[in-house]
Amino acid sequence: MPSTSSSRLLSLPSFPTILAASAVLRIALIIYSEWHDQHSVVKYTDVDYRVFSDAAHFLLNPGTGNINRAQGPLNTILESLGFGWKANIGDPYTRETYRYTPLLALLLTPNAWLPSFGKYLFAACDLLNGILIYRLLVSEILPQVDAKSTTLQKSNPSPETQPPTTTTATTTNLITRRATLYTALHLLNPLVFTISTRGSSEALLASFVLLALYAGLKGRWVYAGVLLGLGVHWKIYPVVYGVGCLGVVGASESEKNESRVWAYVKTLVNWKTIRFAAAGAGAYLLLSGACYLVWGYPFLYESYLYHLHRLDHRHNFSPYFYLTYLTYPMRNGTVAATLDSGALSRLARSPLVSFVPQMGLTIGTGLLFGRRRQDMVFTWFVQTVVFVLFNKVCTSQYFLWYLLLLPLLLPHLRTTSMWGAAYTAVWAGTQGLWLSEAYQLEFLGARVFWGVWVRGCIYVLGNAWVLAGxxxxYMV
Incomplete structure (x- = not known):
């Protein structure tokens, strides 16, 4: 007979019910956002969405002469080849603060006719991500975890550890309901559905990440590489996942009787890993090369180079926040505080100050944990948390990058209810502590930069403790 906990699981709503409720919730919020924006000074719609929409408008409506015209070498090449026509394409980077791939603006061109089209697109990506999470849980994660638990029980066959007898149909039903419960953590997460319905494009990038993970867990490494290349073109951070995959892709290449070091090197560098890397790099270069051909240097600068020296001395959890404030350039060309000259100032402003420790830890954890296919979710999760935690700019929106993987990781954890509550309290509490001080800076104009930085450091320490837990x- 099924246990009490199993009976409770079987009484939960099915996945199609949760998915339908999630779709209705998102549609309702998008419709509400249109009404709210018309009747309130404080808008529901994210400022970035207006930036996306403006960029799409500029792309569709090129000006005369050199005004709002794509600045890539495409027309020059066409002219040199004797073609009698030129590409008549606008420049999305005419819109200040648009710092994304032009393909995003291209996707949102229907906003000219349906202003909320982009929100529906991002909400649909949310639902797609829920479907991918559910399918991975049902086909890969939960059967793997159950098999591991069964092996442990057979090695310790005490009566207390023996599960109640269930039929195959009941076991399958329990897996689907457990998968539904974990997937609901994504679909019904307020941070997830509010960010997508406000018009942030994070859900679209998350779809590329999950599709790459899905392909990797299925052993389709060329597809995984191509999808990672697409994700890197969209936003650079998924490149770290490629490092976490190398040890998995080439795991069968080492031979017996080889030294450990040489065997590991052969695992990382072999025909399989080269093909995987070439698929990812090829997809990235093909997309980025095409964008450069049409939009030129503005594409390279706004999409990639800008982020190397980006400064954010306001809404920023980063441990580099106060250093950024001390070296932030003012309108008169000076800096905000005393670090205005000499080698110390140049070092403080260098992107390497944050980039080296961040990427060292991110790549290091990828190489350390990325050895087996069943550890891919764990490896990607750890890499993402480290990347976000030590990034030069860190905002709440970045938390979605690792929260996306949490429903897939939870079945692998042996965390008790008490420790789970402690981790959640520290994760949320350190953010609340930071926000209480940041409110004074953002909305009241108080000079509390030092206090914001101290609370940012507490956030880093607290989240590092949670990650260590x-x-x-994690069940190896």
Whole structure:
């Protein structure tokens, strides 16, 4: 007979019910956002969405002469080849602060006729991500976890550890309901559905990441590489996942009787890993090369180069926040505080100050944990948390990058209810502590830069402690 916990699981709503409720919720919020924006000074719609829409408008409506015209070498090449026509394409970077791939503006061109089209697109990506999470849980994650638990029970066959007898149909039903419960953590997460319905494009990037993970867990490494290349073109951070995959892709290449070091090197560098890397790099270069051909240097600068020296001395959880404030350029050409000259100032402003420790830890954890296919979710999760935690700019929106993987990781954790509550309290509490001080800076104009930085450091320490706990609770 099924246990009490199993009976409770079987009584939960089915996945199609949760998915339908999630779709209705998102549609309702998008419709509400249109009404709210018309009747309130404080808008529901994210400022970035207006930037996307403006960029799409500029792309569709090129001006005369050199005004709002794509600045790439495409027309020059066409002219040199004797073609009698030129590409008549606008420049999305005419819109200040648009710092994304032009393909995003191209996707949102229907906003000219349906202003909320982009929100529906991002909400649809949310739902797609929920479907991908559910399918991975049902086909890969939960059967793997159950098989591991069964092996442990057979090695310790005490009566207390023996599960109640269930039929195959009941076991399958329990897996689907458990998968539904974990997937609901994504679909019904307020941070997820509010960000997508406000018009942030994070859900679209998340779809590329999950599709790449899906392909990798299925062993389709060329597809995984292409999808990662697409994700890197969209936003640079998924490149770290490629490092976490190398040890998995080439795991069968080492031979017996080889030294450990040489065997590991052969695991990382072989025909399989080269093909995987070439697929990812090829997809990235093809997309980025095409964008450069049409839009030129503005594409390279706004999409990639700008982020190397980006400064954010306001809404920023980063441990580099106060250093950014001390070296932030003012309108008169000076800096905000005393670090205005000499080698110390140049070092403080260098992107390497944050980039080296961040990428060292991110790549290091990828190489350390990325050895087996069943550890891919864990590896990507740890890499993402480290990347976000030590990034030069860190905002709440970035938390979605690792929260996306949490429903897939939870079945692998041996975390008790008490420790789970402690991790959640520290994760949320350190953010609340920071926000209480940042409110004074953002809305009241108080000079509390030092206090914001101290609370940012507490956030970093607290989240590092949570990550250490998750690593310790992971079932190898």
């Amino acid at each position: 998750v690593i310790g609770d």
